[in-house]
Amino acid sequence: MSSSTLTTSTPKPSGRTRLERLLRPKSIAVFGGSQAAAVVKQCLKMGFAGDIWPVHPTKDEVEGIRTYRSVAELPGAPDAAFVGVNRFLTIEVISQLSARGAGGAICFASGFLEAGNDDADGERLQVELVAAAGGMPVIGPNCYGLINYADGALLWPDQHGGRRLATGGRGVAIITQSSNIACNLTMQKRGLPVAFLMTAGNQAQTGLSEMALGLIEDERVSCLGLHIEGFDTVDGFERLAARARELNKPIVAMKVGRSEQARKATISHTASLAGSDAASDAFLRRLGIARVDTIPSLLETLKLLHAIGPLPGFALSSMSCSGGEASVMADSAEERRLRFPALTPEHYARVKSTLGAFVAVANPLDYHTFIWNDEPAMTATFTAMASGGFDLNMLVLDFPRNDRCSDADWWPTVRAFEAALKANGARGAVVASMSENLTEEHAADLFSRGIVPLQGISEAMDAAEAAAAIGEAWARPIAASIGGGTCTPLSGRPKGDVSRATFDEAAAKFLLRDAGLAVPAGRRAASVTEAISAAEALGYPVALKALGVAHKSELGAVRLNLKTAEDVGTAAAALLPLGSGLYVEKMVSGGVAELIVGVTSDPLFGPVMTIGTGGVLVELIKDSATLHLPASRSEVAAALQGLKMYPLLDGYRGGARADVGAAVDAIMAIAGFVSNYVEAIEELDINPLIVCGEGQGAWIADALLVVNGPSAGLSFGEGREEASRPQR
Secondary structure (H helix, E strand, O other), X not given: OOOOOOOOOOOOEOOOOOOHHHHOOOEEEEEEOHHHHHHXXXXXXXXXXXXXXXXXXXXXXXXXXXXXXXHHHOOOOOOEEEEEOOHHHHHHHHHHHHHHOOOOEEEOOOOOHXXXXXXXXXXXXXXXXXXXXXXXXXXOOOOOOEEEOOOOEEEOOOOOOOOOOOOOOOEEEEEEOOHHHHHHHHOOOOOOOEEEEEEOOOOOOOOXXXXXXXXXXXXXXXXXXXXXXXXXXXXHHHHHHHHHHHXXXXXXXXXXXXXXXXXXXXXXXXXXXXXXXXXXXXXXXXXXXXXXXXXXXXXXXXXXXXXXXXXXXXXXEEEEOOHHHHHHHHHHOOOOOOEXXXXXXXXXXXXXXXXXXXXXXXXXXXXXXXXXXXXXXXXXXXXXXXXXXXXXXXXXXXXXXXXOOOOHHHHHHHHHHHHHHHHHOOOEEEEEOOHHHOOHHHHHXXXXXXXXXXXXXXHHHXXXXXXXXXXXXXXXXXXXXXXXXOOOOOOOOOOOOOXXXXXXXXXXXXXXXXXXXXXXOEEEEOOHHXXXXXXXXXXXXXXXXXXXOOOHHHHOOEEEEEOOHHHHHHHHHHHHHHOOOEEEEEOOOOEEEEEEEEEEEEOOOEEEEEEEEOOOOHHHHOOEEEEEOOOOHHHHHHHHHOOOOHHHHOOHHHOOOEOHHHHHHHHHHHHXXXXXXXXXXEEEEEEEEXXXXXXOOEEEOOEEEXXXXXXXXXXXXXXXXXXXXXXX
């Protein structure tokens, strides 16, 4: 944490929330033994200026402060309370605090819902805890609590490594769902100024998004960092993201759950619902919340956001006095959206004029050691380089260790970089290739100069990419809410109770075609004769498929481009034994590329759409993008353009250009179909969506539909030979 002087500044929230008294208390009550005593000790050590009221049944004082025997004896209703007693007594204390009108409480005890099936009382006790709290905010249970470095109010039962926020200063706010990670974060030596640190615990009553909303309202908070194991509510995060954008306070999240092991650990650890990782990633991106994968990257991103906020773009410059460092910087941008643009001829000339003939000018720039420790010369070079309008200018600079060496010769470089940034009104960061080569003291000095101190090249790249992603998201209109919505009842209902039904290709395509989507004409057939008749009616060439078969290509259950009755007859005889019937369909000609468009019903986010490279190699290629519905046309187009296969749609190497507009139309129509029946559809899988040449459209060549719940019933009317009832 940054060095600072003690302050008794008055909390200055820019907006009021129900957590205001808890987060910025003027009086604190503590309950329990050693943990409660630690809270009192930490508040005194941090210089908390408000009242501290320990409650204990036998002790007369805690850390020299008079104790009270009960909630009823307290001088008033406390703004905040730390409840560090066992889980059974916790419920009783919470009930009394609520009745007294307390502002909120931290519930330290474990043994509630997170205990899982091993503890029969856990779930019941958590329900009772929420009921006991009533309208009083409760954080936890199963959490350490809250550190308010801005006011010195620590509802925290342990030691920590932080410092009081400087008078008039600002810092970041961090919320984590792990108390141990929170403890570790307080020990960071990266110079990150922290205003608030909070743990979420089980989120029994108060969710992470509501905690975050309460924190960002404080004007002393510059940005927000989240460690997320599971989202509390979709609409809560939507409100948080919108408010953060209004306040110009960016958010970065470390969302765990990419691995199957992490997802299992999340459920057992926090008893929270973790959506699929792809859906989580798309949700955060939709909200304009950047995502990083490691704790160091989270901290470095917070430093960048704290100092200069979101970046307007992904263009970087890099300067170092080593070709090796320049190469590492260049390589570190690979496989990222970040880029080091080549210098324009005019920009090249400006930089070249400040350097010797032996220096090759490029971006990243190795300015060599010829000008090292020559402050005027470095100022000229750095000023010329930073004049290129980059979104962030990076100076690679590892300071020597202070216990054995002197860093005196490094400060002319820092001053030259500072002057260059000021001359151009540019943003800049000093990047140490190793975190230990930039101390807290160095970081504090750089922050004071308006320079971001970043530790680790990979982490610096993560931070820059995250900040640019937020800037890009904030430049777009706020996305429509994905919460709530209404469902159009599906017509009819089959006889009997159908809780989950899978429709074969014929039935699914009838529904899609009936809804106006681009589906080739097709007919169901139960025999060779019927297949030939259907083909004659549709017109050759046709495709023939066995129905009721998953992964048709793998089983040889598809025959394409059949041009005669004899071809159809032979194919029908071979396919009939494989499935529950046959489907004859008019062939789609002129295909340029195949897409997969799938929609699943996520238990947290609702309908989630996947767009990717289609065909039989879907799982192998893994080229896809995820969108939440409703999605705009521009979002769908951007998702297509982000696919690795998009050049194929765009006329790769002189090939035919695909009808991309029709592909977008088809995807939007699929999204509309799902949105109309959102409560009924569990899964819709279209693979492939054949995208033909320009002006020839995009056609649904195969479809699987799974419906769920009482709305699953479907009726196709009389005489509809294309469709049948769903399979049970």
